[in-house]
Amino acid sequence: MTWKKNGIRHDTKHDRIRLSKGKNHKDGRDFILCEYQAPPDAEVENIRQVRAVYTTGKGRWELHVVCEVEINAASPGENTAGVDLGICNPAAVAFPDDALLYPGNTLREDKHYFQQAEYQTAGDHGPSQKAQWAREKRGRRKDHFLHALSKDIVERCVNHDVGTLVVGDPSGVDDDDWGRHGNKRLDNWAYKRLMNLIDYKARERGIEVEMPDERGTSSSCSVCGHKDRDSRVERGLWKCDRCGVVAHGDVNGADNIRQETLTVTPPLGDSGNGCLAQPRVIHFSRTYGFQPRATAE
Ligand SMILES: [Zn+2]
Numbered sequence: 001m002t003w004k005k006n007g008i009r010h011d012t013k014h015d016r017i018r019l020s021k022g023k024n025h026k027d028g029r030d031f032i033l034c035e036y037q038a039p040p041d042a043e044v045e046n047i048r049q050v051r052a053v054y055t056t057g058k059g060r061w062e063l064h065v066v067c068e069v070e071i072n073a074a075s076p077g078e079n080t081a082g083v084d085l086g087i088c089n090p091a092a093v094a095f096p097d098d099a100l101l102y103p104g105n106t107l108r109e110d111k112h113y114f115q116q117a118e119y120q121t122a123g124d125h126g127p128s129q130k131a132q133w134a135r136e137k138r139g140r141r142k143d144h145f146l147h148a149l150s151k152d153i154v155e156r157c158v159n160h161d162v163g164t165l166v167v168g169d170p171s172g173v174d175d176d177d178w179g180r181h182g183n184k185r186l187d188n189w190a191y192k193r194l195m196n197l198i199d200y201k202a203r204e205r206g207i208e209v210e211m212p213d214e215r216g217t218s219s220s221c222s223v224c225g226h227k228d229r230d231s232r233v234e235r236g237l238w239k240c241d242r243c244g245v246v247a248h249g250d251v252n253g254a255d256n257i258r259q260e261t262l263t264v265t266p267p268l269g270d271s272g273n274g275c276l277a278q279p280r281v282i283h284f285s286r287t288y289g290f291q292p293r294a295t296a297e
Contacts, residue, residue: 092253096268097273098275166212
């Protein structure tokens, strides 16, 4: 159930929200009064929408409050970064002089562990409670991962003076192409969620976001532009027939995406620090979040 602006009265003095019941649900009272406690880092103001959502895992109703936030953050700089989304590495990021790789081990481990719990306990009459628990727990951990991932990407963009972030949109890439470059697409839900999270977290920091179709970015060379439809990605490496460069496949893709919106730019391969072939790998742990590791695997 959703309340729009004119069905909501916000009492900021007492931290209360009054939700109108509408004409058909009047039983003496014509509104529901809700008291709330905002989390320390959230400001409840300019409420646009309130949604009542039932969460089966917790067995209770929750109110989701959507607030409008005005953004006037200054752009962090003039640089452009490119992001390539995938499943083996949920994200690869190319800066003008640096490259990052975010492996998805935790996602795969979670999938394995929680799916087993789901299968083992699912009965003849649909999913058992344990199976449901496993599915929801995995969903929450996945969402937490995507939140942390988008936050880390955006923070590193701020540190790299990035004013424009180009995120390749994988929706148009067909499955054949995915199989070919080895880094399969995240499931629909996950990549859309991730794009959405990166988008709003980046805009909050004053970074412009563009999302061009990423088709072709994994089958051309980010250094010389050579196109090769017949997969040059072997064991995750792009090997160019024309200029001979060896690059990490996902970073090559991310750098192509970075260059997509630029008229003139030196490719990452020209930075001379070897990061095209050996990006910095940022590992995730649920305790410490994302931490860099010395070299790529
Ligand atoms: Zn080349």
